[in-house]
Amino acid sequence: xxxxxxxxxxxxxxxxxxxxxxxxxxxxxxxxxxxxxxxxxxxxxxxxxxxxxxxxxxxxxxxxxxxxxxxxxxxxxxxxxxxxxxxxxxxxxxxxxxxxxxxxxxxxxxxxxxxxxxxxxxxxxxxxxxxxxxxxxxxxxxxxxxxxxxxxxxxxxxxxxxxxxxxxxxxxxxxxxxxxxxxxxxxxxxxxxxxxxxxxxxxxxxxxxxxxxxxxxxxxxxxxxxxxxxxxxxxxxxxxxxxxxxxxxxxxxxxxxxxxxxxxxxxxxxxxxxxxxxxxxxxxxxxxxxxxxxxxxxxxxxxxxxxxxxxxxxxxxxxxxxxxxxxxxxxxxxxxxxxxxxxxxxxxxxxxxxxxxxxxxxxxxxxxxxxxxxxxxxxxxxxxxxxxxxxxxxxxxxxxxxxxxxxxxxxxxxx
Amino acid sequence: xxxxxxxxxxxxxxxxxxxxxxxxxxxxxxxxxxxxxxxxxxxxxxxxxxxxxxxxxxxxxxxxxxxxxxxxxxxxxxxxxxxxxxxxxxxxxxxxxxxxxxxxxxxxxxxxxxxxxxxxxxxxxxxxxxxxxxxxxxxxxxxxxxxxxxxxxxxxxxxxxxxxxxxxxxxxxxxxxxxxxxxxxxxxxxxxxxxxxxxxxxxxxxxxxxxxxxxxxxxxxxxxxxxxxxxxxxxxxxxxxxxxxxxxxxxxxxxxxxxxxxxxxxxxxxxxxxxxxxxxxxxxxxxxxxxxxxxxxxxxxxxxxxxxxxxxxxxxxxxxxxxxxxxxxxxxxxxxxxxxxxxxxxxxxxxxxxxxxxxxxxxxxxxxxxxxxxxxxxxxxxxxxxxxxxxxxxxxxxxxxxxxxxxxxxxxxxxxxxxxxxxxxxxxxxxxxxxxxxxxxxxxxxxxxxxxxxxxxxxxxxxxxxxxxxxxxxxxxxxxxxxxxxxxxxxxxxxxxxxxxxxx
Numbered sequence: 001x002x003x004x005x006x007x008x009x010x011x012x013x014x015x016x017x018x019x020x021x022x023x024x025x026x027x028x029x030x031x032x033x034x035x036x037x038x039x040x041x042x043x044x045x046x047x048x049x050x051x052x053x054x055x056x057x058x059x060x061x062x063x064x065x066x067x068x069x070x071x072x073x074x075x076x077x078x079x080x081x082x083x084x085x086x087x088x089x090x091x092x093x094x095x096x097x098x099x100x101x102x103x104x105x106x107x108x109x110x111x112x113x114x115x116x117x118x119x120x121x122x123x124x125x126x127x128x129x130x131x132x133x134x135x136x137x138x139x140x141x142x143x144x145x146x147x148x149x150x151x152x153x154x155x156x157x158x159x160x161x162x163x164x165x166x167x168x169x170x171x172x173x174x175x176x177x178x179x180x181x182x183x184x185x186x187x188x189x190x191x192x193x194x195x196x197x198x199x200x201x202x203x204x205x206x207x208x209x210x211x212x213x214x215x216x217x218x219x220x221x222x223x224x225x226x227x228x229x230x231x232x233x234x235x236x237x238x239x240x241x242x243x244x245x246x247x248x249x250x251x252x253x254x255x256x257x258x259x260x261x262x263x264x265x266x267x268x269x270x271x272x273x274x275x276x277x278x279x280x281x282x283x284x285x286x287x288x289x290x291x292x293x294x295x296x297x298x299x300x301x302x303x304x305x306x307x308x309x310x311x312x313x314x315x316x317x318x319x320x321x322x323x324x325x326x327x328x329x330x331x332x333x334x335x336x337x338x339x340x341x342x343x344x345x346x347x348x349x350x351x352x353x354x355x356x357x358x359x360x361x362x363x364x365x366x367x368x369x370x371x372x373x374x375x376x377x378x379x380x381x382x383x384x385x386x387x388x389x390x391x392x393x394x395x396x397x398x399x400x401x402x403x404x405x406x407x408x409x410x411x412x413x414x415x
Numbered sequence: 416x417x418x419x420x421x422x423x424x425x426x427x428x429x430x431x432x433x434x435x436x437x438x439x440x441x442x443x444x445x446x447x448x449x450x451x452x453x454x455x456x457x458x459x460x461x462x463x464x465x466x467x468x469x470x471x472x473x474x475x476x477x478x479x480x481x482x483x484x485x486x487x488x489x490x491x492x493x494x495x496x497x498x499x500x501x502x503x504x505x506x507x508x509x510x511x512x513x514x515x516x517x518x519x520x521x522x523x524x525x526x527x528x529x530x531x532x533x534x535x536x537x538x539x540x541x542x543x544x545x546x547x548x549x550x551x552x553x554x555x556x557x558x559x560x561x562x563x564x565x566x567x568x569x570x571x572x573x574x575x576x577x578x579x580x581x582x583x584x585x586x587x588x589x590x591x592x593x594x595x596x597x598x599x600x601x602x603x604x605x606x607x608x609x610x611x612x613x614x615x616x617x618x619x620x621x622x623x624x625x626x627x628x629x630x631x632x633x634x635x636x637x638x639x640x641x642x643x644x645x646x647x648x649x650x651x652x653x654x655x656x657x658x659x660x661x662x663x664x665x666x667x668x669x670x671x672x673x674x675x676x677x678x679x680x681x682x683x684x685x686x687x688x689x690x691x692x693x694x695x696x697x698x699x700x701x702x703x704x705x706x707x708x709x710x711x712x713x714x715x716x717x718x719x720x721x722x723x724x725x726x727x728x729x730x731x732x733x734x735x736x737x738x739x740x741x742x743x744x745x746x747x748x749x750x751x752x753x754x755x756x757x758x759x760x761x762x763x764x765x766x767x768x769x770x771x772x773x774x775x776x777x778x779x780x781x782x783x784x785x786x787x788x789x790x791x792x793x794x795x796x797x798x799x800x801x802x803x804x805x806x807x808x809x810x811x812x813x814x815x816x817x818x819x820x821x822x823x824x825x826x827x828x829x830x831x832x833x834x835x836x837x838x839x840x841x842x843x844x845x846x847x848x849x850x851x852x853x854x855x856x857x858x859x860x861x862x863x864x865x866x867x868x869x870x871x872x873x874x875x876x877x878x879x880x881x882x883x884x885x886x887x888x889x890x891x892x893x894x895x896x897x898x899x900x901x902x903x904x905x906x907x908x909x910x911x912x913x914x915x916x917x918x919x
Contacts, residue, residue, distance in 0.1 A: 276784055276785055276787075277783050277784055277785065278774045278775060278779070278780045278783055278784070278785050279783060281767070281770075281774050281785060282774060284763075285760055285763070285771065285774075288760045288761075288762045288763065289756075289759075289760045289761070289762075291756050291757050292756065292757050292758060292759060292760050292771065293760075293771075294719060294739060294757075295717065295719065295739065295749065295751055295757040295758070295772075296739075296743075296771040296772035297738070297739045297740035297742075297743045297744075297772050298739075298740075298772075298774075299738065299739075299740070
């Protein structure tokens, strides 16, 4: 918004003078503006960013492909070789990605054919949950980079309840899930409280709490009597007991578990919260204009705390998803599997809207699932997928760049 | 240097901000550009200054067509701009500010501050500005900061000077001094463009007046035209310049402020033991130059200030120490001085903005869920009742003109059950039509028996609406005087001079 002109809609009435020039906007903080710009970005920008990232990713696939490189050596003599190699490299890569992410037509059994789709859903569960946690904080004007710490704490708490109490499944599983969500909420709540009370910037605090959380969980995992598996010397807990594991959705032959359903429920809840509830209305008010919110009697500090509690709970759900669903062999400090940070990308790509996050989470789950297949069958480094993901963020974070490349109108222009 | 704008057209999307505007300013002439807020004056000047590119039309200096890619080109061509909001670095000295963007350097890139200092002194002496080149800008009074802006423009040999609403932040006395300076500049041969919406000032100083309405030139007027004639030209219809109101029927004392002291986080005292009271059904106008404690006063009442001592009692109930929400619940309504900062969320719809400070209670909230039907109906009613010109209740507040934005704020506050109305700069940046409407609403609120605290830096507004006037200067009450106190007396009080025989 900073110095772009936001034209005013002219009055519809008759005879009234109308404002045509913007009043000088108050200088908002750079952080705030940037954050809001990114969070409320054009849906088209998000879509085009993905396309652009895939295109750039293709170039990288080509650059790393042996055949393309050797064909490029004699491109003057036989250009057709080169283009053939290019086509093969790219089509091969993306076909493998598709096979690994959605539907494997080459497989014999139907089960194996649809298995990639279930893997994609499995991977997207925690991405969606954590993405919601980051996106919700975005909408209230907070940058939650503490996904990793929140997931670790949540996973550790859920794992602790799982291995240290014995209960029937109907009680044990909900209790373990609740413990994880609560731990994530409290860990993030600290950040909100510190911001509300002392003005400590949430970016710094969340990043630092990632380290604190990491070593805290590492310590617990390395001590007998805390979380370490009895008799073991590794920093790892015992395997999750059956009674605390999220049930498989499609039977034991597929890895897809109930965590995905929990993530979908979270999408619905956050949608209601942001679009229909009075509490979410205040979250958004604080996110858009804290001064006006304060003048309207909204306790901004308390809102920050509440938002971070809920955001942490959502990220915590991702941690639970991992520990009680995807990797049930025991809690480790690697349980977040990079999801805590990927969640930021998911939230950005989803424009911090619950349904957008759902879509972005599915896309990233597919990239994750397909990336493995791509590297296995085509020999393309799995890092390419990471590069594509990073490029998506880069393009989204630089909306003017994408707008300029595709000649999109400036924001707010009524062309 | 003669400045000529020929057929300047500037569009934003479908909206024409400047429609074939032509304008000539001769050397040694003050040419006033008169128009309401939003008429397109600033857009035109931003085109001239190279900040916007005109879609059509040309700029000539002494008959030579110009192309400005940015302000740098405009400055180099001899155009100087004194902005409404000063473009100065507060922690730099006057000399440093003047050389900024035009630094002369010595060996190995060292700054030649001495040269800048000499330049400041030279210009300052020539026009009698009395500006110390080594003073930090943040320590200077607003009027002097403005002179620094003028020096800055003159130091680049500006031959065409544009003053964009220069008097908005000045006391009447400072305004007189500024006019004197403008006359001197004119005598020295500068071509001056004076942008204003204040009729009085334009008539006092301009040689020629061009009136702009809705982005187009609607006529030229001579400085001898009457206020009513100019206003009619500006708005496009005859305008009531006076507010019709019955004499106040003050009731019991409703708001009593005693020994109010407001200190900010850095220990700076903004209000120093001020005391006053407002009766039910009375408008107390707070006059003063911007930045003399008015903002802190309204914020203290609302509970937005952190270090408040003394007492603010509304109908006997203490407000100091209450949270904003509990102050609002006590029936305090606020029209904040900057609606885009404190009054509205520009990204929210009109309906959402109308509910902004009542999202917790019925009828808009049931079991934590927003009652969208109720809100819709309420918003549609208010749109009609408060004459908000908008495409609909789902339009965002940011899409509205300033006047309509303000009407949304007024509608929200007045539709609550008020025990006190605090109106800070209720008509700043608002078109004349909306000003009339808002003024009527303020008077109507008073007539319902609600005490009104009106803060305004526009003396005309204070005089038109108030039943009594309190003048603030540097955080203290200079005096509380009757509404018919002469303008000159008020002006002196705004500069801190205590009038004789006033009850302070």
